[in-house]
Amino acid sequence: MASKMELHYNRSLMNNSPNDPLFFSKPANSLKDDKKTYGKILFNLKKNKEQDNTDELTHLTDSFEFESAKNSYWNPPKFSLLYGTPLWDESSPSQKIILNQLYWVAYYSQIISAEIATIFLNQTAAAGLYGMEDFKVVCDTLDLESAQERTHIQAFKVIAEQTEKSLFGQRIFTYPMKNFASETMIFQNTNLIKSYWKKIQLHFFSYLSSSNAFIASQYLTVRGLRTLNGKIVQHQLSQFYTGLEEAPIPSKVSHHHFLDESYHFNSSTIIGHDVVKSLRPPTSFEKMIANLAVTGCQKDHAQFNVSVNGIFWYEPAIFSSIFKVLKSTHFSMTTRDALEMMRRCFCQENQGVHEAMQTHIVARKSYIEYVQGLEFLNQTNLKMSVMENVDVLSYLLENKRKLSHFSNRQVA
Ligand SMILES: [Fe+2]
Ligand SMILES: [Fe+2]
Numbered sequence: 353m354a355s356k357m358e359l360h361y362n363r364s365l366m367n368n369s370p371n372d373p374l375f376f377s378k379p380a381n382s383l384k385d386d387k388k389t390y391g392k393i394l395f396n397l398k399k400n401k402e403q404d405n406t407d408e409l410t411h412l413t414d415s416f417e418f419e420s421a422k423n424s425y426w427n428p429p430k431f432s433l434l435y436g437t438p439l440w441d442e443s444s445p446s447q448k449i450i451l452n453q454l455y456w457v458a459y460y461s462q463i464i465s466a467e468i469a470t471i472f473l474n475q476t477a478a479a480g481l482y483g484m485e486d487f488k489v490v491c492d493t494l495d496l497e498s499a500q501e502r503t504h505i506q507a508f509k510v511i512a513e514q515t516e517k518s519l520f521g522q523r524i525f526t527y528p529m530k531n532f533a534s535e536t537m538i539f540q541n542t543n544l545i546k547s548y549w550k551k552i553q554l555h556f557f558s559y560l561s562s563s564n565a566f567i568a569s570q571y572l573t574v575r576g577l578r579t580l581n582g583k584i585v586q587h588q589l590s591q592f593y594t595g596l597e598e599a600p601i602p603s604k605v606s607h608h609h610f611l612d613e614s615y616h617f618n619s620s621t622i623i624g625h626d627v628v629k630s631l632r633p634p635t636s637f638e639k640m641i642a643n644l645a646v647t648g649c650q651k652d653h654a655q656f657n658v659s660v661n662g663i664f665w666y667e668p669a670i671f672s673s674i675f676k677v678l679k680s681t682h683f684s685m686t687t688r689d690a691l692e693m694m695r696r697c698f699c700q701e702n703q704g705v706h707e708a709m710q711t712h713i714v715a716r717k718s719y720i721e722y723v724q725g726l727e728f729l730n731q732t733n734l735k736m737s738v739m740e741n742v743d744v745l746s747y748l749l750e751n752k753r754k755l756s757h758f759s760n761r762q763v764a
Contacts, residue, residue: 400615436704480568539665576620585662650738668754
């Protein structure tokens, strides 16, 4: 006679046996149910693997020597530090080269910060999505992208640090490696309390996304918005390389990075917009978290600055970096001259200010288009209203107020 334990074992086998009619019943929320989306994500992963720029970027990073690249532009001229301001207009040809290279250093220092956060949040999102049927391909995509981001960070870091060390012997825009939960925007309107609160929010979001497929999928909408901002500039940085016979290594890095990022942008859109339809409809709580995440992205991108047009930093937070550049041997300004130049660049209308504002308008419009069709987003996010509250006059007034404090500290 079979023991109680054997009976229980046989029964549980029967319940999981292929003869059990329930065994092959259609699982809920399988990604394979949406053949078109499944095919798209599979295709994007296959293509990204085929074109993967990791080896090329590693080779470029290892070969970089500032001495060999120091006499050339690394970006199109309009992508130079403080382009279109009195500083740019009055700089010598060799100073313009430095401003152009410093744009690269500053721009990609920001990308490093964003990609440090991306690596961790890709993994928590993958954990949240892996609990769903047939989501392996989505998680494999995120795994590959995280590995690519590590190579991107290494390339930007090596080139940016070597450049600052050679030109200034000190850090200007770069920083030592940092935790994922620190401020993503490195020059931000923040303080200790705001920074700490942001850290708590990021930890909480990553915790939620690691066990909730909907929230995980909407991390990819936020990532898509951030990458969209990057695409506006990086596409043009990337094209600079293709127009040159003997391109300097940083321009080649811009090009190869952009190639990888195009696939990251595709996967953000497929997961945030299409894969989400394979999930059950979100609860009120899940909608609230997704909306908070998009609003957080809007807040991060609510300002514009003329120092690095295309990255939405808070200008007064960059004052001390610009001051160091102007006082360095490359510009040799006295404290008084440097502060006067900053007043003319940051507190008076000039071509650079209007162009930076224009980039912000273009970005906001493209964000609005990007989130159309995401019905769970509220009007503040669908219309990107947080990003709307910015204009040239308030930018100039804020700079004037903050530059006066900054100047007092320098001459004290
Ligand atoms: Fe990247
Ligand atoms: Fe990326």
